[in-house]
Amino acid sequence: GQQVMQIPQYQHVQEGEDFTTYCNSSTTLSNIQWYKQRPGGHPVFLIQLVKSGEVKKQKRLTFQFGEAKKNSSLHITATQTTDVGTYFCAGPYSGAGSYQLTFGKGTKLSVIP
Amino acid sequence: DGGITQSPKYLFRKEGQNVTLSCEQNLNHDAMYWYRQDPGQGLRLIYYSQIVNDFQKGDIAEGYSVSREKKESFPLTVTSAQKNPTAFYLCASSIAGTGHNQPQHFGDGTRLSIL
Numbered sequence: 745g746q747q748v749m750q751i752p753q754y755q756h757v758q759e760g761e762d763f764t765t766y767c768n769s770s771t772t773l774s775n776i777q778w779y780k781q782r783p784g785g786h787p788v789f790l791i792q793l794v795k796s797g798e799v800k801k802q803k804r805l806t807f808q809f810g811e812a813k814k815n816s817s818l819h820i821t822a823t824q825t826t827d828v829g830t831y832f833c834a835g836p837y838s839g840a841g842s843y844q845l846t847f848g849k850g851t852k853l854s855v856i857p
Numbered sequence: 858d859g860g861i862t863q864s865p866k867y868l869f870r871k872e873g874q875n876v877t878l879s880c881e882q883n884l885n886h887d888a889m890y891w892y893r894q895d896p897g898q899g900l901r902l903i904y905y906s907q908i909v910n911d912f913q914k915g916d917i918a919e920g921y922s923v924s925r926e927k928k929e930s931f932p933l934t935v936t937s938a939q940k941n942p943t944a945f946y947l948c949a950s951s952i953a954g955t956g957h958n959q960p961q962h963f964g965d966g967t968r969l970s971i972l
Contacts, residue, residue, distance in 0.1 A: 753897065775957040786947060787900070789960040832899060836958055843888055843907065843953055844915070845961060849899035 748773075748835045750848030758856050763820040765851035767833035774836055776816045777845065778807060782829040790818075823855050860884065863948050863964035869972045870935065870942060878933045878967045880948035888953035889931035890961065893917060894945040903946075906931055907953045935969060943970050 749768045757763050767776065775794045779787040791800055793809035793816060800807045804827075806819045820827055830850040837844035861882045870876045882889065888907050892900040902915030906925040920939025925931055931950075935942045945968050949961040 750899075777958065777960065786963040786966050787949075787961075789962070792957070792960060794957055834958075837902070843951070843958060844890065844902060844905050845958055846902070847892075847900040849897065 748848045754852050756854045767816045769814050772813045777834045779832045861964035868969045871972050873937045875936050880931045882950045886950035888951045890949045891933045892947045
């Protein structure tokens with residue numbers, strides 16, 4: 745399947761600082777999803793972006809989909825210890841009409857209180 | 858309360874042994890998936906199924922087998938041919954709609970280790 749590249753792999757921030765993770769694809773994505781996995785837990789769906797240039801917010805989390813639909817970002821404002829975990833982006837596995845997902849390797853966020 | 862149940866939570870395999878990981882869902886989802894997660898590797902797709910009695914290989918299917926005899930159930934067998942089975946295994950399900958991908962719902966996972 746096609747790949748989505750995610751950076752950085754790790755991020756350590758002081759509580760209250762902002763955090764951003766980026767997801768990039770070499771091909772156009774019909775949509776992109778974001779998931780969060782708490783330590784010792786399982787991935788939980790956060791949001792899906794479909795439209796070019798789309799921006800969605802969930803409290804302190806802001807999700808963006810690039811104009812070319814090849815990249816996406818997740819920004820957390822004023823991190824809290826509850827934000828700790830690994831954030832994954834996921835795009836279509838291969839080609840149009842594919843219902844499977846291919847996941848990025850994730851960004852592991854640590855928040856220092 | 859709808860969800861996905863994986864069992865067991867922890868599993869140990871001896872050399873040359875096949876082991877089966879259970880995944881059951883009561884979300885009435887058509888599509889089910891198995892992923893393997895290793896540290897720093899993200900989630901890699903092992904097998905997926907869109908409908909009963911049909912399933913497809915993912916990126917790392919070698920050494921694994923699945924069945925889909927019931928809509929609710931998608932068990933994964935880790936065979937002795939899988940030489941490095943130690944990992945966290947996650948089962949997921951989703952609506953198998955057309956158009957854009959559907960959100961996937963994950964079970965709590967099974968941690969498999971070699972004895």
